[in-house]
Amino acid sequence: MKKYFTLIITLLFSLHLSAQKTIAVKCGNILDVRTGKLLSNQIIFINGNKIESITDATSFPKKADTVIDLSAYYVLPGLIDCHTHVLLQGDITSEDYDVQLLKESIPYRTIRATKSCKQALMNGFTTIRDLGTEGAGYADVDLKKAIANEVIPGPRMFVSTLAINTTGHYPVSEKDYAWELKMPKGLKEITGADEGRKAVREQIAYGADWIKIYADRGYQKLPNGDYRSIPNFTKEEIEAIADETIKSRRKLAAHAVTPDGIIYSINAGAKSIEHGFGMNEECMQLMVQKNVFWCPTIYVNDFVAEGRAKAGSPMNKFFAQTEPEVFKKAMKYGVKIAYGTDIGGYDWTEPQTKDFEFFIQYGMKPLQAIQTATINGAELLGETGLMGELVSGAFADIIAVKENPLNNIKILGNVKWVMKNGLVWKNEK
Ligand SMILES: [Zn+2]
DSSP states (O other): HHHHHHHHHHHHHHHHHSSEEEEEEEEEEEEEEOOOOEEEEEEEEEETTEEEEEEGGGOOOOSSEEEEEEEEEEEOOOEEEEEEEEEEOSSHHHHHHHHHHSSSSSHHHHHHHHHHHHHHHTTTTEEEEEEOOSSSSSSSHHHHHHHHSSSOOOEEEOOOOEEETTTTTTSOOOSSSTTTTTTOOOOOOEEEHHHHHHHHHHHHHHHOSSEEEEEEEEEEEOOOOOEEEEEEOHHHHHHHHHHHHHHOOOOEEEEEEEEHHHHHHHHOSEEEEEOOOOHHHHHHHHHHHHTTTEOOEEEHHHHHHHHHHHHOOOHHHHHHHHHHHHHHHHHHTOOOOOOOOOOOOOOSSOOOOOOHHHHTTTTTOHHHHHHHHTHHHHHHHHTTTTTTOOOSSSOOOEEEEESTTOOOOOGSSOOOOOEEEEEEEEEEE
């Protein structure tokens, strides 16, 4: 009896396997993002949602259910943006921000976010780490679920839900409104280590993959050129948050702009520093030593600088002036850089690939720039081998462009074809 049972199971299993759709993608050129080598006339064989094999077209032995012809294209892995806000639609000024939190319901903001998710995928980003819903509760968990269930188009999402700051240090700001009003907040405010732990536990319970903190505020440029800020958390608070995050097998991302916040966050256990515009050499050494990634978010800073300066806050302009030097130094020290745009902090109708151009302008080779949004992003997310490169066993997340991006990085802003999880989502061939 047991023998027959095993036989039936084996048959069912093989039927299931044969029921998986197979796709052969004929590629004119594949960019190996690890080596920078261009492999011409290749076939990517896809079974279900994974890449089964990549072979030379001349030695292709298998039949597939579907054949896709990308022989006139340059093919590379789907891109990874490690810093997005799908629930935000640009916030140059505090008014832009407040309007979204005070005049738009969370359902309305979520509907708008479905458009942002689609936009990210159409831009060629098949994976994003979304770093905070900015007052929209746990709606990022719902968006992630809707995408995973193919209810709406969008990238794979790693979500961080509310994000955490300390009491009184995040908009909507009490000082702009009548004090007797209870204003909604763009994140979870805590005071004390226990509240920090509770916030982390709650966010993980509701589906957070990452925990995001805002580590510093009140940025200043000193006459000697150094940047300073006020660390938001007490040592006990930040350590409690990091401890609870790490022991729950999650990772901590820290918005930290100057050495005060950056060093504090790294020593607590943060795995990525967001923005970091004012970092110094001590920060860079520590980042290398502790294997901490930097998401530089350059375009957003330049995008908001003028508007914020007009509104009386010139810091983004100062950061824009010093960022080429900071970036070059970080590269010299060997700081690992993951592509992160902060899109949503600038409008979703703006390009998501502008940071590539800045990276190259500041001294990166085109391949290194592409690696920030592929293998580096995958490493930061703990997904090496599953995304960010075209290898057997990886998710079938693939994009195609008309020119070699190593010769023309701007072509990444014009992705013609997108496959995610073995399904074609954009086809403008
Ligand atoms: Zn952000």
